[in-house]
Amino acid sequence: MNFRLALKGAALAVATGLAGIASAQDEPLKVGFIYCCPIGDLGWSYQHDVGRQAIEEEYGDRVETIFQESVSEGADAERVMTQMALSGADIIFATSFGFMDATNNVAARFPDVQFEHATGYKREHPNVTTYNSRFYEGRAVVGHIAGKMTETNKIGYIASYPIPEVIMGINSFFLHAQKVNPDVELTVVWVYSWFDPAKEADAARAMIEQGVDVITQHTDSTAPQAAAEEAIAAGTRVFTFGQASDMLPYAPAPRIASIIDNWNPYYIKRVGQLLDGTYESMESWGGMPEGEVVIGEITDEVPADIKAEAEAMIAAITAGEYHPFTGPIMKQDGSVFLAEGEVATDEQLLTMNFYIEGIDGDIPN
Amino acid sequence: MDAINPVILIASLIVASTPILLAALGELVCEKAGVLNLGVEGMMIFGAICGFAIAVETESPLLGFLCAALAGAALSMIFGVLTQFLLSNQVATGLALTLFGLGFSALVGQGYVGLKAPATPAVPFGPLADLPVVGPILFSHDAMVYASIALVAAVWYVLAHTRAGLILRAVGESHDAAHALGYKVVRIRLLAIAFGGALAGLGGAYLSLVRVPQWTEGMTAGAGWIALAIVVFASWRPWRIVLGAYLFGGISVLQLNLQAAGIKIPVELLSMSPYVITIVVLVLMSRDRTRTALNAPAALGRSFHASS
Secondary structure, eight states: OOHHHHHHHHHHHHHHHHHHHHHHHHSOEEEEEEOSSOGGGSSHHHHHHHHHHHHHHHHGGGEEEEEEOSOOTTHHHHHHHHHHHHTTOSEEEEOSGGGHHHHHHHHHHOTTSEEEEETOOOOOSTTEEEEEEOHHHHHHHHHHHHHHHOSSSEEEEEEOOOSHHHHHHHHHHHHHHHHHOTTOEEEEEEOSOSOOHHHHHHHHHHHHHTTOOEEEESSSOSHHHHHHHHHHHTTOOOEEEEEESOOGGGTTTTEEEEEEEOOHHHHHHHHHHHHHTOOOOOEEEEOTTTTOEEEEOOOTTSOHHHHHHHHHHHHHHHTTSOOSSBSOEEBTTSOEEEOTTOBOOHHHHHTOOSOBTTOOSOOOO | OOOOOHHHHHHHHHHHHHHHHHHHHHHHHHHHTTOOOTTHHHHHHHHHHHHHHHHHHHSOHHHHHHHHHHHHHHHHHHHHIIIIISOOOHHHHHHHHHHHHHHHHHHHGGGGTTOOOOOOOBOOOGGGGGSTTHHHHHSSSBHHHHHHHHHHHHHHHHHHHSHHHHHHHHHHHOHHHHHHTTOOHHHHHHHHHHHHHHHHHHHHHHIIIIISOSOOTTTTTTHHHHHHHHHHHTTTOHHHHHHHHHHHHHHHHHHHHHHHTTOOSOHHHHHHHHHHHHHHHHHHHTTSHHHHHHHSOTTTTOOOOTTO
16 A cells, blocks of 8 residues: 555545544434432432423433433442443533542543533543532522521521531521521531431431421431421421422421522533533532522411512522622631621632531531 | 430430331341341332332321332342242342332332321320320330331240241251251241341331331432341341340431530531441450351351252
8 A cells, every 4th residue: 555545545534534523413412410319309419300301401302311310429420420421422410519539530531521510629621610509599598587487596407518518508597597586596417418318307306306496408308398297297386498499399388488409501501502612611600690599489488578588688699789698707716707898709608617606516527 | 405305315216216127127037047138228118119109099007008018028029039049149139139129119109209198197095195204205106116016026936936936047047957857948938038028118118108208219228228237236136126226226316316406526426326336236246256156047148959
């Protein structure tokens, strides 16, 4: 074979290669999702799956989505993502904090696949994006309602793991409860799990036993609502909020409002960018203005004036006029976190590792 | 903050412990017959959804529990056929049964997410339930709590004092000897597996009908594995199952209550305490090596075929 022929052959190979890429673009964009919990949790993973379905609805035949639920963090997550990448996924959404390292490890091996990690902070490769939602905006609204609704002045928080995300939520919730009710006391119970219905129910029961009459949670199941419903049946006055998804089956009481993670706008935007070629890796942190944090229906158990105040707060946050972490805010030890009028930076929020003034107890290490 | 009310604490630890108590008791009988079934978690969750679904459809918790036991037994028969007739590896088959049970229950349960189960009423003890201290602890529970204790007593009696129990233990100690004496090893083991499955199913239904009470996928969250550990913890003795289950359930409820009461003990310490105490007790018990070793059924986990 002479040199010229070889060159010709190479050109032909490049041409067919290009043709291959062109024809690949006619195929639907393959979008993968991995979930930490069952879709049927009616909480976190359920809501991501709603986002997946929104993509299919928006783009129809132009996309194909695949998903895997109940993936354990660690080696399993890596296997599932590798499998997805090998089976031709163009973009993979890893939807749990615990998938962070696995996402970056797999991203290193598949530079042509885009990886998006929810609630993480590690972007070790150019094809990794992190995205999160400003849940603390929702917790501020819920905290306001809790502070007004409590009669025992004891409100409770079922917490999962002591990470900044969760601590930020606790602080935002308590800060706004305290603003409208200076006597309010906060009880935090750590369950060290994102999803353990039996434990969550027991935690709720333990709090109710201690006189807590408004409970919110940073765990994924509806078990605390079920436990509260049981207490109501036994004659106790107690309220809860839906977490991650609406949890409406428990309305009008105990569930009196909810924080809904609405990922639809974000997922539709990112997949759209990939389809029209404007996609870039980034760091995203949307909230109420972007429609990613939504407060579910506030039921009639909440008096009209409190409901109106909550709605005013939602409007102010959505319009960008109010930031839930606006000074003066003191740390638990009495030192200044934010001076009068000062607004917390994203950096300060994302590294939050202390309780604000008025919360009793210590954060586990 | 108010201190914890010990009476209510004890009453709630009994409720928290009943699912693992039932599942562990079933596994004990199964292991006494020489079969190691690691599929407890899968049978539990299958019992949880079947019991829940039936209770919702018929509005009868009793029927729910009954069907949960049947469902657990039915699922265990997959394991039974594979290990007893096809001589598959018990460990691998048990693990597969757990995975199958988790997936299958999710499939069955799709229409039941977010529904409410009919309440399981407490047994009406009349004035006894109003007694101070003793009333809430002993006389305020639903029928399943008493049934679980009665089952422990029955299992203990059968294993220790009846011919049937003797045969079951013989099969678990030396299937070859039992076979030589003319006992139907495979048949006896299948019965033991079915009993284990039925009790695991009951335990699962107790979770979905009383303790949580609702259906969510993956709701057993490892309770089946704890039940397996408790069998070893109890060194294959029925009454120690009660001790183990109440100890484990008690500490996990206590630590949540301590947190809610604002008692200043590091949370990490509290959260790991059930596991730490389990390990400590295991270590203490296995100091006397020969005794513990003697107590494990000798043929545990070994396949039996009449020709070998």
